[in-house]
Amino acid sequence: MSFDAYQTENSVIARGEAVLKDPASADIASEYESLLSSYRKLLKITDRLVRMSDRFEERLKVANITIQKQQLELEKANAQLAEYANHLEDKVKERTKELVAAQAKLERLVRLGIALSMERRHARFMEMIVDGQRELANADGGILFSRGEDGNLACEILRFDSLALRQGGLSGQSAPAMLVAVRDAAGRPCYHNPIAHALLTERTINIPDIYSSTDFDFSDLFTFDQRHAYRTQSFLAVPLKPRQGEVMGVLVLLNAHAGDDGRVDAFSEEAQRFIEVLASQAAVAQDNQNLLDTQAKLLDAIIKVIAGAIDTKSPYTGGHCARVPVIGAMLAKSACECRDGTFADFDLNESEWHEFHLACWLHDCGKVTTPEHIVDKATKLETVYNRIHEIRMRFEVLLRDAKIECLEAMRDKSQDANAKEVFDQKVQALCDDFSFVAACNVGGEFMSNDKIERLQNIAQRKWLRHFDDRIGLSQAELQRCPPTQDTVLPVVEHLLADKAEHLFMRPKNVGLLFDPTNHGISMDIPKHLYNIGELYNLKIPRGTLTREEYFKIKEHTIYTMIMLQQLPFPKELGRVAQIAAAHHETVAGTGYPRGLDVKDLPVQSRILAISDIFEALTASDRPYKKAKTLNEAIKIMSVMRNEQHIDADLFDLFLTTGVYKCFAEKYLRPEQIDAVNIELYLSRSIA
Numbered sequence: 001m002s003f004d005a006y007q008t009e010n011s012v013i014a015r016g017e018a019v020l021k022d023p024a025s026a027d028i029a030s031e032y033e034s035l036l037s038s039y040r041k042l043l044k045i046t047d048r049l050v051r052m053s054d055r056f057e058e059r060l061k062v063a064n065i066t067i068q069k070q071q072l073e074l075e076k077a078n079a080q081l082a083e084y085a086n087h088l089e090d091k092v093k094e095r096t097k098e099l100v101a102a103q104a105k106l107e108r109l110v111r112l113g114i115a116l117s118m119e120r121r122h123a124r125f126m127e128m129i130v131d132g133q134r135e136l137a138n139a140d141g142g143i144l145f146s147r148g149e150d151g152n153l154a155c156e157i158l159r160f161d162s163l164a165l166r167q168g169g170l171s172g173q174s175a176p177a178m179l180v181a182v183r184d185a186a187g188r189p190c191y192h193n194p195i196a197h198a199l200l201t202e203r204t205i206n207i208p209d210i211y212s213s214t215d216f217d218f219s220d221l222f223t224f225d226q227r228h229a230y231r232t233q234s235f236l237a238v239p240l241k242p243r244q245g246e247v248m249g250v251l252v253l254l255n256a257h258a259g260d261d262g263r264v265d266a267f268s269e270e271a272q273r274f275i276e277v278l279a280s281q282a283a284v285a286q287d288n289q290n291l292l293d294t295q296a297k298l299l300d301a302i303i304k305v306i307a308g309a310i311d312t313k314s315p316y317t318g319g320h321c322a323r324v325p326v327i328g329a330m331l332a333k334s335a336c337e338c339r340d341g342t343f344a345d346f347d348l349n350e351s352e353w354h355e356f357h358l359a360c361w362l363h364d365c366g367k368v369t370t371p372e373h374i375v376d377k378a379t380k381l382e383t384v385y386n387r388i389h390e391i392r393m394r395f396e397v398l399l400r401d402a403k404i405e406c407l408e409a410m411r412d413k414s415q416d417a418n419a420k421e422v423f424d425q426k427v428q429a430l431c432d433d434f435s436f437v438a439a440c441n442v443g444g445e446f447m448s449n450d451k452i453e454r455l456q457n458i459a460q461r462k463w464l465r466h467f468d469d470r471i472g473l474s475q476a477e478l479q480r481c482p483p484t485q486d487t488v489l490p491v492v493e494h495l496l497a498d499k500a501e502h503l504f505m506r507p508k509n510v511g512l513l514f515d516p517t518n519h520g521i522s523m524d525i526p527k528h529l530y531n532i533g534e535l536y537n538l539k540i541p542r543g544t545l546t547r548e549e550y551f552k553i554k555e556h557t558i559y560t561m562i563m564l565q566q567l568p569f570p571k572e573l574g575r576v577a578q579i580a581a582a583h584h585e586t587v588a589g590t591g592y593p594r595g596l597d598v599k600d601l602p603v604q605s606r607i608l609a610i611s612d613i614f615e616a617l618t619a620s621d622r623p624y625k626k627a628k629t630l631n632e633a634i635k636i637m638s639v640m641r642n643e644q645h646i647d648a649d650l651f652d653l654f655l656t657t658g659v660y661k662c663f664a665e666k667y668l669r670p671e672q673i674d675a676v677n678i679e680l681y682l683s684r685s686i687a
Contacts, residue, residue, distance in 0.1 A: 328360040329356075
């Protein structure tokens with residue numbers, strides 16, 4: 001329902017219009033009075049409304065003034081807010097820039113820390129410390145002092161950008177002779193020197209301007225400034241200290257740049273904190289590197305001890321262990337330098353070089369388990385001594401028996417005629433037979449069937465033993481003897497014999513000290529541990545070793561593998577055992593101890609095989625053979641190449657790069673070094 005604000009006025013107008021339409025019927029007087037009454041009422045209302053309107057207008061004026069004032073204040077506040085917003089935006093931008101810079105420094109700090117922990121070269125490591133710290137602090141100069149064994153500090157790295165000065169490290173220029181004494185001649189600490197003070201107190205020294213400082217003696221830096229027309233202003237010395245242990249050195253930073261205009265300012269607290277963090281990281285990284293170096297030195301020392309032990313057992317084997325790494329390193333270096341051919345992609349990193357070096361030194365470490373009388377066996381009858389002397393004494397006995405028979409016959413006049421002639425024949429036969437046995441013992445010639453038959457005939461000769469051969473023996477010797485029988489002395493025995501006590505059985509409870517199956521051993525293992533039978537040894541077809549002794553010699557590769565596998569080498573040196581134990585494997589897969597296929601033979605093992613053979617052939621300190629000349633050694637090795645015992649490509653490299661000649665000039669006797677026509681022995685020569 002709508003509300004009519006002018007209802008009274010409209011009703012008055014309506015009655016007036018009704019009177020005017022019909023004046024005759026209207027009561028003019030009463031209508032006029034009624035209209036007049038209504039008019040007065042309306043006038044009264046109008047007057048009240050006018051007065052109210054005046055008051056409202058006044059209020060509106062006051063309100064309008066108030067609003068205008070508030071609007072002015074609001075505009076002023078708005079302007080202030082806008083100004084504050086602009087200032088805040090600038091602050092945010094500035095702070096954001098600072099945060100970005102701090103984040104960049106932090107990222108740089110992390111990258112430097114990682115790089116420092118990975119760097120193994122000492123000079124490069126020290127350079128990274130100086131350059132990284134200067135970059136973080138925006139410093140012009142940096143000097144790294146390292147602590148020596150005498151406790152004093154010596155300059156190792158020096159860098160100044162504005163002076164274009166780079167000394168020490170990998171710069172190619174030696175570090176300047178800047179020494180800082182930590183203690184004076186009387187042993188008193190040199191706290192007056194700021195660098196020594198940083199080391200002694202293990203605290204950072206931050207000086208805004210050294211020329212206005214009275215806390216320390218900066219005479220050394222003043223001298224440096226005069227010499228190089230430089231002005232050092234801000235100074236920061238940070239000790240390099242790992243988590244534990246002594247301070248390793250002091251890093252000095254000079255002249256922090258405040259901006260791009262080159263203005264020098266003091267090192268800020270923020271920069272100092274970053275420098276201290278990186279210094280701590282660097283010290284820890286260097287401490288870790290020192291520990292690694294110490295471990296490496298310890299490992300090398302252990303290797304030298306093992307080689308020394310082998311050398312003590314067998315001097316020529318120790319020399320062999322020292323010389324093989326020399327040949328191996330030369331040949332491996334030549335392979336790494338190849339830019340085409342089979343070894344174009346072959347290369348060794350630092351860890352792999354160390355791994356190969358250890359494998360070369362330790363390739364024969366298993367020989368510590370090989371009895372020296374076998375390693376050094378120069379004659380067939382040799383055990384811990386040469387038993388040819390026992391054989392000779394039996395011939396002496398037979399000679400005396402013959403002489404006694406001759407004298408007895410000469411005493412009997414009826415037999416005197418031929419006694420001297422028979423005796424002379426026996427003596428000559430004994431001398432010839434012993435000379436033959438002695439020649440067989442040397443093992444210089446191949447034992448043909450007729451020689452073996454003659455040995456067997458000589459062995460059938462009898463001699464008379466008068467003394468018990470079961471007394472004065474050790475328990476081990478008695479255990480090898482057959483059960484005691486009541487033997488009536490004297491007893492007749494063969495001149496040469498293979499007896500039961502000559503057989504050394506493998507211990508039943510021990511057997512082999514390794515499991516052939518678990519280690520993939522493909523070698524044919526003899527039934528007996530040793531067989532020192534006299535006839536058995538003298539009949540050795542070639543050389544001086546029996547089948548059992550030859551296995552014992554070859555067994556060193558197995559023990560090399562087992563011994564090295566038990567050592568906790570780090571991951572990067574994990575193939576030392578594999579490389580070392582495979583130096584008697586062949587590219588044809590016929591080698592030992594595991595008969596590996598060529599695809600399973602690392603190049604390092606093939607290099608080691610060639611190095612091992614060449615050294616063994618040319619060694620002049622072997623008691624059982626004459627040293628080969630260069631031509632003789634290379635000819636033998638070329639035959640081994642043809643029979644696929646050694647790698648043909650590596651052997652060609654061995655010849656063409658002159659590795660054989662370089663080694664010979666240093667280690668071989670002059671009479672061994674003859675001219676070699678390598679064209680006769682290269683692989684293409686037999687193609």
